[in-house]
Amino acid sequence: MTSAVAYDLAYGREAAIRLQPIQDTVAALAEQFSSNFFDSLVNTAEGARILGALLEQDIAHLKAREAQHLRLLFAPQLTMSQHQETAQRIGRAHALVGVELQTLIESFALFQQEIHQEILPLIAQESRQDLLEIIEKRNFMDLQSQAGAYQRVDTELSLAAASIDELIQQTANFSDLVRGVMGIIGKVEGDLSVFFARCDTSGELQIEVSQGAAGHRYHEAMETGLVPRISIDPARASGQGPGGRAWRSGQIVVTDAWVFESRNKPWQVLGKELGFRSSAAVPLLDDSGKTIALLSLYSGWPRFFSTLRIGTFLNHLQKMLSHAVESLNTVPVISLPLRQRYRAQISQKKVTFFYQPIIDLRSGELRKVEALARVLDEDGHIVTPNRFLPACGNEELFELLELGLAQAQTDAAVLTGERLCSLIALNFPAEGIGDPRCERAILQAVERCQSSGVGIELELLESREGHDTDEHRYAFLQKLRDAGIRLAQDDLGSGHSSLLRLDKYAFDEVKMDQGFVRGATQRPQRALEFMLYLTRLVHAFDMRVTVEGLEHRGLIEGALILGADLGQGYGIARPMPVHDLPAWHDGFRYDVDSRRPKTALGALATYLLWDTQAIASHYGEPDDLVDARRIMEAFIAERGLERTELAGLLAEHFERGGSARSRIRAHVIAGLTQIWHAETGAP
Numbered sequence: 001m002t003s004a005v006a007y008d009l010a011y012g013r014e015a016a017i018r019l020q021p022i023q024d025t026v027a028a029l030a031e032q033f034s035s036n037f038f039d040s041l042v043n044t045a046e047g048a049r050i051l052g053a054l055l056e057q058d059i060a061h062l063k064a065r066e067a068q069h070l071r072l073l074f075a076p077q078l079t080m081s082q083h084q085e086t087a088q089r090i091g092r093a094h095a096l097v098g099v100e101l102q103t104l105i106e107s108f109a110l111f112q113q114e115i116h117q118e119i120l121p122l123i124a125q126e127s128r129q130d131l132l133e134i135i136e137k138r139n140f141m142d143l144q145s146q147a148g149a150y151q152r153v154d155t156e157l158s159l160a161a162a163s164i165d166e167l168i169q170q171t172a173n174f175s176d177l178v179r180g181v182m183g184i185i186g187k188v189e190g191d192l193s194v195f196f197a198r199c200d201t202s203g204e205l206q207i208e209v210s211q212g213a214a215g216h217r218y219h220e221a222m223e224t225g226l227v228p229r230i231s232i233d234p235a236r237a238s239g240q241g242p243g244g245r246a247w248r249s250g251q252i253v254v255t256d257a258w259v260f261e262s263r264n265k266p267w268q269v270l271g272k273e274l275g276f277r278s279s280a281a282v283p284l285l286d287d288s289g290k291t292i293a294l295l296s297l298y299s300g301w302p303r304f305f306s307t308l309r310i311g312t313f314l315n316h317l318q319k320m321l322s323h324a325v326e327s328l329n330t331v332p333v334i335s336l337p338l339r340q341r342y343r344a345q346i347s348q349k350k351v352t353f354f355y356q357p358i359i360d361l362r363s364g365e366l367r368k369v370e371a372l373a374r375v376l377d378e379d380g381h382i383v384t385p386n387r388f389l390p391a392c393g394n395e396e397l398f399e400l401l402e403l404g405l406a407q408a409q410t411d412a413a414v415l416t417g418e419r420l421c422s423l424i425a426l427n428f429p430a431e432g433i434g435d436p437r438c439e440r441a442i443l444q445a446v447e448r449c450q451s452s453g454v455g456i457e458l459e460l461l462e463s464r465e466g467h468d469t470d471e472h473r474y475a476f477l478q479k480l481r482d483a484g485i486r487l488a489q490d491d492l493g494s495g496h497s498s499l500l501r502l503d504k505y506a507f508d509e510v511k512m513d514q515g516f517v518r519g520a521t522q523r524p525q526r527a528l529e530f531m532l533y534l535t536r537l538v539h540a541f542d543m544r545v546t547v548e549g550l551e552h553r554g555l556i557e558g559a560l561i562l563g564a565d566l567g568q569g570y571g572i573a574r575p576m577p578v579h580d581l582p583a584w585h586d587g588f589r590y591d592v593d594s595r596r597p598k599t600a601l602g603a604l605a606t607y608l609l610w611d612t613q614a615i616a617s618h619y620g621e622p623d624d625l626v627d628a629r630r631i632m633e634a635f636i637a638e639r640g641l642e643r644t645e646l647a648g649l650l651a652e653h654f655e656r657g658g659s660a661r662s663r664i665r666a667h668v669i670a671g672l673t674q675i676w677h678a679e680t681g682a683p
Contacts, residue, residue, distance in 0.1 A: 009134070010080075017076075018130050022074065022127075033070055044110075050103075052257065053302040084141065087145035091150060092152070096189065099303075102530075157313045167180045168181075178208070182196060193297070194296065197243075205294055214276070230244055242281040246294060250289055251283070252281065252282050252311075252315070278306070281297075284321055347399065353411075354372050355411070357585075358566050359567055361566060366421045369581065370424075373385060398438065405445035409452075411578040414582075420581055433460075439480075457487070487506075489505075491511060492513055516530040520558070520601065525669050531547065532609065550567045551569050554601030596631070596634065603631075603675075604673065607668060632650055649667050
């Protein structure tokens, strides 16, 4: 309720009064602001890839829309419902054009930065803070609404995949199978055309079924000779397109910008006329890996097939349809043997749990342990979750929860007896919210654990929630809270639902997806800035932040300096059997100090934090600046870098502040990154 009230303050009469005086300023700056924003966007790797797939008229249209979006954001009469509706429509377009949610978050940070730099300086000092609060709330509302659109796109794909699976299971006739699958795909939003083809003796692909008006016309053009048939012969020009390459390699071939790809020249004129902007060629394989058929998909959206969600859908489609096509005259497809084996092992309770310590980043004290499931294979080997979890349905996930709760009850005595910690965290699938079985199992286990002096924390996994109402879900979670159970959102930022739940449920804690920090070796600035922005976002909701994936000291320093509360990862401890925890605890030493970073990554985190706070301070926000100058001078001195260009740039930036930022910041980041790469041996 607090968040809803906060959002209300960004709309309505009071907000309109504050926004009205700056309308002429925003209107005058909108076009130039949009142009500057796109200039900044194209300088990012992902932004360049996205814009590089667009036609000139597309970019011109997007710039006009961005200027319109700025005016909307500052519009006095804008209502919350109008804003949500517009943002959801834009979010759907972003999802279809291949903008990943992580990139969307980054672009919003960039957009906010442009507002700080270009709009706020033109506003009277006494009005800046009020306007900034309104715009930041509206900006976050925009991001949440767009994330909701991503969720709906994902839901459509999940439903399409489920329909295809059901069709494959129920259909043994070849024509019905292929037509049915393509009919389902054709209904997926994305302006899709599809065809299914097999190779004849001449090495050309014969289209047997097509879907969509453009697909029919494309097929007819090949039949009449207007364009060549797709060949699998690499010596022919018609064999160099996506279909020929996919057939020969057995790999899915995605083309982000179909009209720009030179190897599509034999079909390009017609394809452009039909509106083809991106494509995916999906080879269907037999058990030996040989291509036996090809499914070709074309979209009217550039980069449509480049997202993780579409990639997952295509991989699933390839596996399921390959088996079905090869098994035309046999019994319907059944579960794969490996999937059956993992499910059987879970059902037979051949599961154990390892515990990974989670520490307080300020003190180094052990705060809790996370219970992580491991399946015991028939040969005695331990199978990790990344291998067996994809085989799990809701029933298997419930069984794992029951087993984890039972293990926690047994191991609670070890934790308290050795005076290690008094909290065990367990993963909890979102589908279990509202499930009476889950409620009973959790409450029974918690009562027993609490009698041993150990509490339970449930980490809500990034997955789709069940079909229960919001009221029932709230009641379910509140009942757990009343029983003394802590709630955490796992993997913040890994998908749309975790971002939406942040404002939906009152979590005690949020765990940042380790995917954000995994690339810190190669791209440290990106990893640290994500950590900074998401930490601030979570703290704004009065929740604690745990950063996963802290594999080395540099990341531990970075997380601590940027404000995270707790840390977890191989740099602290690997998952281990419960009886190994006392020895680890006795030998663990923590000497990380936020004011004395030992790694270049820690120094870079210090600099980025100071830079962010310096900007905020310049525009009147009440942040206290970290004592970065002294910290960085000490780091430079310890490394013997006092006479280097980097030392001079740092001194100048600290001295001159924001006036030197645009010229110096990138060079300082590059210098510290170079030192970090030297520390880690990265190329």
